[in-house]
Amino acid sequence: MTSFVRNQWYVAAYGSEIGRTLFSRTVCSEPLLLWRTEAGAVTAMADRCVHRRFPLSQQPSRLDGDQVVCGYHGFTYGADGACVSVPGQQRIPRTARLATYPVVEQDSFVWVWIGEPEGADAELIPRAPWLDRPGWSVVSGMEPLAARYGLLVDNLLDLSHETYLHGGYIGTPEVAETPITTEVDEAAGIVRVSRHMEDAACPPFYAESTGIEGRITRWQDIEYHAPCLYLLHSRIAPVGTPPPRSDGSDPGAFHVEVVYAITPETDGSTHDFWAVARDFALEDEKVTDFLRENNRTVVLQDVVALEVLEKAVASEPPGRQELSINIDTGGLAARRILGRLREEGERRPEPATR
Amino acid sequence: MTSFVRNQWYVAAYGSEIGRTLFSRTVCSEPLLLWRTEAGAVTAMADRCVHRRFPLSQQPSRLDGDQVVCGYHGFTYGADGACVSVPGQQRIPRTARLATYPVVEQDSFVWVWIGEPEGADAELIPRAPWLDRPGWSVVSGMEPLAARYGLLVDNLLDLSHETYLHGGYIGTPEVAETPITTEVDEAAGIVRVSRHMEDAACPPFYAESTGIEGRITRWQDIEYHAPCLYLLHSRIAPVGTPPPRSDGSDPGAFHVEVVYAITPETDGSTHDFWAVARDFALEDEKVTDFLRENNRTVVLQDVVALEVLEKAVASEPPGRQELSINIDTGGLAARRILGRLREEGERRPEPATR
């Protein structure tokens, strides 16, 4: 059994990364070739020529209109993966066809389906609408992480680490001190972890971006849609601000939607997509620049720590002992769900259900 | 079963590489120590001291007359591999002897026999006489290739890749378009692949070296002597030049003999020896420099592509699917012959036959 959850949608890229040049990214150990047709659609296919396994993303392979020409012997493929030309002969073997992957471009991401194509129901893709919606400003990036994806899931489901690993950025003592509540929707594969701090110090990340000077009410509401999408609904308001109204409006507070897409590359490496959307100071470039730099710094603090942890864990015999406490409730639920999805993913899914 | 073909001659070096300093090269995973005696003969022996396995090529090991002194404890060996001195005692153990390898210096190469010494018949060594014969000018080199040798055999047996990987150097559209003829001499272990282009563009490699300005007749006649020697007889002539005469003379044409020796180093690395001999512009240094630089560039294009391919192939489970077409006839024949030779090489050969 592989360590990956198959028959699932994964974020392979930002839409902005994919254009009219050949782009390669490995997802769940499958090398993908991504490119945009002349009409603007994102296409995903196997990044290996059927002839001698040459990576089609490798120069001098190239895009010619809506066809991919292999740089080794010139095998040429259309956007549907079918081979349309081979060297030295007219006849094209019937089996000369690249595997293609279902693709959906949504919420600024390129989602690909890793598994049996008949299961690829676009309705199953979880949403992160703030990343591509009027009224929100977004900064984003992707950091390569040389660690198994499970370590990043653990990390994000338990934010008490902000106090220690991200002190001076997003962590304050109250994060680690405040108990959490955890809700698990096993059927939907969603874990929710909430920590509401009613009177807390305001960390630099929020003080500088919102301009708040005193203590704050700080709510962290995590929603993890296994396996790939992690949402942190962050609400920041000066202490004493009224709570959100019954109609959902919340004029006194600042809202930040922190989004991660956690995409396994190989057994020991992960694509760590991160984005921060805000509903305030929308046009303020200084706030934009500050949040981009500050959040990237925080992500890189995690990357450094998790790469150290990966090496520690990889050098130990399997069955290492861990000790879990209350803060780990969300992370343990996520592991349980991932384990079940992994088992289910090994079976061939029925179309459009799970 | 190893991936190497044993009981075969391999090119270990150019003769010019071997002198009065200790030289090491690994062939088929066997570390060889090569040096030249005071009388000028090339000597090949195991590059590991019998005492504690120290590499004899490693400083401060040194040559002292026709003896090799180990730099670790001073074990000293003659050119026949026999130990002649050990530290701290007069008695030399009877078994203190390095394995030696049969060596033949011929056609500018140092050939060594990898296998049971009694099978080492020098008559079995295929020839590349142009590399060391009056009337020919030669440029040559060796590039280390971090890929299994079979990928280089595939590459060289199918020159349709010139059009794509080496466009602007030696490739033109006609190479990939022109069908090949293939002949296989299974008993002798020779594969012949011919492609005769009667009216083709002249690539820069030949245009600049011959001075031809228009279209050319271009013949590529490959002769692969498994496992190690690859010959490409290349005939270039302006369109309309008469064919070679019945006596073999061919005054209107330019002849280039492209020679490769494909020597496995380890399971995943290869010594890629290349040489280009020409029968024209013999004294023209500009042509010499141009061909050296241009051919080295072409070889390095292959090296880059094959190293990418090696990583792609090595990361896949065994039994990867390939799709072969007409252009692969020669390469598939080579694989079949190598497979048979590998099996035969595992058995102890009878002296001087195969």
Next chain:
Amino acid sequence: MTSFVRNQWYVAAYGSEIGRTLFSRTVCSEPLLLWRTEAGAVTAMADRCVHRRFPLSQQPSRLDGDQVVCGYHGFTYGADGACVSVPGQQRIPRTARLATYPVVEQDSFVWVWIGEPEGADAELIPRAPWLDRPGWSVVSGMEPLAARYGLLVDNLLDLSHETYLHGGYIGTPEVAETPITTEVDEAAGIVRVSRHMEDAACPPFYAESTGIEGRITRWQDIEYHAPCLYLLHSRIAPVGTPPPRSDGSDPGAFHVEVVYAITPETDGSTHDFWAVARDFALEDEKVTDFLRENNRTVVLQDVVALEVLEKAVASEPPGRQELSINIDTGGLAARRILGRLREEGERRPEPATR
């Protein structure tokens, strides 16, 4: 069975390396966290948080008084390994405790016991008193060695290699030429190898440090206390100097105590601690500097050679052939003792005996 000898004392560090910052060193594949309490005692514990295995030596982990705070989630431990604080809750799980290691600081070294703690008898630690005693001047260092520890044991037990690998530093022809005597105390795990050269050239290492200009009497008396401590008692005197008196005094000679601690890091790497103590020119900085530089050069000559050898040995199938001669008597005895100790170390020892 591991390749390490368990239930033994090992040198983990010089005392001077351990202070009020968290220090990590791996011994026998066990990652140790070393630090000094406010009272000055050296403490050794497992360098992995019990929670999620984060290395406690990794920033931003830190020392807070006599407590270690994990930089990931803030688990906090006392010098006895017991966890005293966890995030988000008051209750501390009973099993939250780091393994600690018995430690003895002695003769400038920090010794740790690798094995079952109840066997850790400080009386078993072999002594190297010259490293921390009036009347002696010491230079020392530690070089990381990317080779299995057995190669360093072999190296040091057979000094005939000085003539070849360390010629111009500590080697002269007489070392390799002079026979050795070997004594083995199997029960105590001690190997003694002696080589007494009564009329030998004086190598630069001793000529420059002692000022002797002519030929010397040179005694090398090795005492190897398996597995970790190696002592070379070196006596240098001008030819004709009377031997040591019956009361042990030896006024005409120069004495150098060369000490190595051979500490396995992993299966393929070793901590190579070295020290040189002398009973002459005690305050002479030039001699101190010379001996430090010269001995470090000699150690690095070994490091280069042994790393080459490690690669050679690691690339060979197991069961490689070696050929041993008289000079190897000590090394073979050491291997035999290490093999026995390894077997014994796999069994749980009774307290304070071996």
